[in-house]
Amino acid sequence: MTIALLIATAEDRRLSPLTDVLPNVLLPIVDRPVMATTVEILARAGVKRILIALYEQSAPITAAFGSGKRWGVEIEYVTLNEAWADGGALRWVGPLINETCLVLPGHAIIDLPIEEALAYHQQSGAMITAITHAPHKQWKTPGAIVTGNGLIEAILPDMSEPHAVALTEAYIIEPPLLSQIPLRTRYRIATDLLPRLLEQDIPIQSFLLQGYWNPLHTLADYHAAQQVFLYSAYRALDPTITDGPVETVRYPSIGGRKIAPGIWVGRNDSIHPGVRIAPPLYIGDNCWVGREAELGPGTVIGAGCMIDDEATVTASTIWADTYVGQLVNINQRIVYPGMVIDPETGEQTAIVDPFLIGRVSAATAGMGRLAGTLNRIGALIALIVLSPLWLLTGLLATIGSGGRPLVGVPRVGERVMLPNGQTTLRSFTLWRWRTRHPDGRYLWFGAWLEAYEFHRLPELLNLVRGDVQLVGVKPLTPQEAERLREEWQQRRHEIVPGVTGLWYLQAADDDLDAVIIADVYYSATHTWQGDLNLLIRTPIAWYRRVKAKRTSGRIVTADLAPPQSR
Incomplete structure (x- = not known):
């Protein structure tokens, strides 16, 4: 043995x-x-x-x-x-x-x-x-x-x-x-x-x-390994191919769908019919490739990338979640969000213009504005549909709070870049109906509002303002965000917080570990189809959460909780 x-x-x-x-x-x-x-x-x-x-x-x-x-x-x-x-x-x-x-x-x-x-x-x-x-x-x-x-x-x-x-x-x-x-x-x-x-x-x-x-000691080693694996998989389909590196590996399996000899693509990709591609080429999950882009040979594109119109990428590795702008030409490089690396010399060139090379969440601002517009339209529709409930809960909160129905709770959102090049988490105020006294005791009807989560209805105002979107990661308190020290946990910070999301369907509010796992998974796999599915499933999730609270009697003991912390 x-x-x-x-x-x-x-x-x-x-x-x-x-x-x-x-x-x-x-x-x-x-x-x-x-x-x-x-x-x-x-x-x-x-x-x-x-x-x-x-x-x-x-x-x-x-x-x-x-x-x-x-x-x-x-x-x-x-x-x-x-x-x-x-x-x-x-x-x-x-x-x-x-x-x-x-x-x-x-x-x-x-x-x-x-x-x-x-x-x-x-x-x-x-x-x-x-x-x-x-x-x-x-x-x-x-x-x-x-x-x-x-x-x-x-x-x-x-x-x-x-x-x-x-x-x-x-x-x-x-x-x-x-x-x-x-x-x-x-x-x-x-x-x-x-x-x-x-x-x-x-x-x-x-x-x-x-x-x-x-041994993968240098970036040149890493780039060479990408080429060896990609060309080994290509030669496994046709041993007569002589292009690419001489070295080969025995088991060059690639998980994507083979749509043509030497062309592999992942799930949920959107590739324009006018794209010109040459093998060997790998495109990861959830990628978007614009019209008349040219890709390959010897190119590996990571998950969640966006290759814009008429861009050219050959013999290069594009790191996950990277945006390559229109007409940008990349050859024999490793491209990281905001950086282009020459693997042979190790020279790293910072790109300050996110519309050339950047992170997808930052560089696709036009698409972000479109998504923001759609979210605001959704918020306005929700406000109209829920207006009777909005008026009723607002009236109850106004009476119970003595004329001060709204309370703002601090939250942090996605990672943003400051003018000095440093990054931080965006801060904003999340609005709720006031349900408690400063000492944590419930106001009149406050327990009922929290039991049915109606105290969250003012979050639609944040949605209209663009602080949050309909579907996203959970808006965390600054203290909760401070606890996320592991590298893998940081990926959730690339996504705008949402009123609902995978965290709402799968995790309890007080189980931060489960929330973060759900958020990290969502950040790596989200698509617009998946967001629509989560949105449709939210009412059922709301019913189950309310039923679970009432069954467990958590509303009775909630008087001991900090005010407006949830």
């Missing part, structure tokens, strides 16, 4: 700005996280038990991989207290390892023939086998000198020796070797453990990997 340990501690953030928002193991290679490639290779080789060592940004990693059932494996997560590097992580996980263990970096691509490597390791009888690869002139990785019988005789800090091979940070280890690693210590296998073993004359075997290896 064999167990695998994936190092996913997210300590390395060299691929900025991409790793500023995602841990390195979740960086998308075409349409899936880089570590998913490793999990799939393990699953295909019959390695069913996988340990994943976590440190920073653990929540989005566990959310992305879950229990491992989708790959037919069992994943167990182990969280480190400190950044102990791969050796320290291996030692910390040691009590769970009682059989031959594959140690693999979660942030790199290693197309390892696992059955062949394990057979080689077992035949050698070594306590440790290092997976090595032919060197690459641009990769600054530790190296090794290997003898004719496959034993490592020296560890090098770099690849300066002409006959050295590169260490891939992948190893096959037997459990007794773990005693050589100190506990609770930052310890690297390549530069700390291997030299120590050589000093003790403990044999270190080398398995020379012939397949694709990419």
Whole structure:
């Protein structure tokens, strides 16, 4: 039996700005996280038990991989207290390892023939086998000198020796070797453990990997990996294709629909009939491509992107939620919202005009104005339809409050950019019917208004003003927003708050964790069709929420709640 340990501690953030928002193991290679490639290779080789060592940004990693059932494996997560590097992580996980263990970096691509490597390791009888690869002139990785019988005789800090091979940070280890690693210590296998073993004359075997290896140390590595996976999938359809990089991977599966040879698209895309496309090309979910745009070959477009009319994108990676403006020409670049990156030089050019390169939510202001107009029309229709109820509840609130029916509660909305280039969350006042005294006791009819959520009717005024939209994320208090520290939680801040939304249908008001999960999911998957569906389902959700409150008796105990906090 064999167990695998994936190092996913997210300590390395060299691929900025991409790793500023995602841990390195979740960086998308075409349409899936880089570590998913490793999990799939393990699953295909019959390695069913996988340990994943976590440190920073653990929540989005566990959310992305879950229990491992989708790959037919069992994943167990182990969280480190400190950044102990791969050796320290291996030692910390040691009590769970009682059989031959594959140690693999979660942030790199290693197309390892696992059955062949394990057979080689077992035949050698070594306590440790290092997976090595032919060197690459641009990769600054530790190296090794290997003898004719496959034993490592020296560890090098770099690849300066002409006959050295590169260490891939992948190893096959037997459990007794773990005693050589100190506990609770930052310890690297390549530069700390291997030299120590050589000093003790403990044999270190080398398995020379012939397949694709990419450590993803630089943005050029990341761009190259996108091209290799995309062209590998294209060649799998037609082996006679010679374009693109020479390297290939064995399992270049792509999840989108194949609408033509080498052309994959995601769900809910809107692509103008006049678009000119050339394979290989991948377009993610919920994208919009305008008329006479030119896309491909060698282009990967992330989810939620907008490629405007007559734009040209070739041999490039467009990061999720990015807007590419009209007539903009992108070639061999990584495009991030507000930034164009040359992967070969690493040069990053900030684009201050959101109508050239920006974030979809900020750059598509014209579409935003149209959506805002539609929301205001919807609010006016709702005001007309609900006018009898509005007048009744307003009258009750006026009588009960002594002539002061409205109360404003502070809320924060989507992320906005300040003139100095910094970002912040937009603040606004959300209007409600007054239902409580300053000490939290209910006013006359206040409990009834809250029980049926009629105290929220003045939010239609915010809708008319454009503070909120009909469907969106939940308007949070500043204190609630302050609690959202994880990177994955921040995506909800790209969406304008709504009167209703997935949060209203699925989460209780006092369950902030459930609200945030619903909001993050909505922000990643929302479409106008989905918004319409949520809007139609809102009355049923309102009935269920009211019924649940009355059944649980929450209205009786609500006198103890802070005034107007809900």
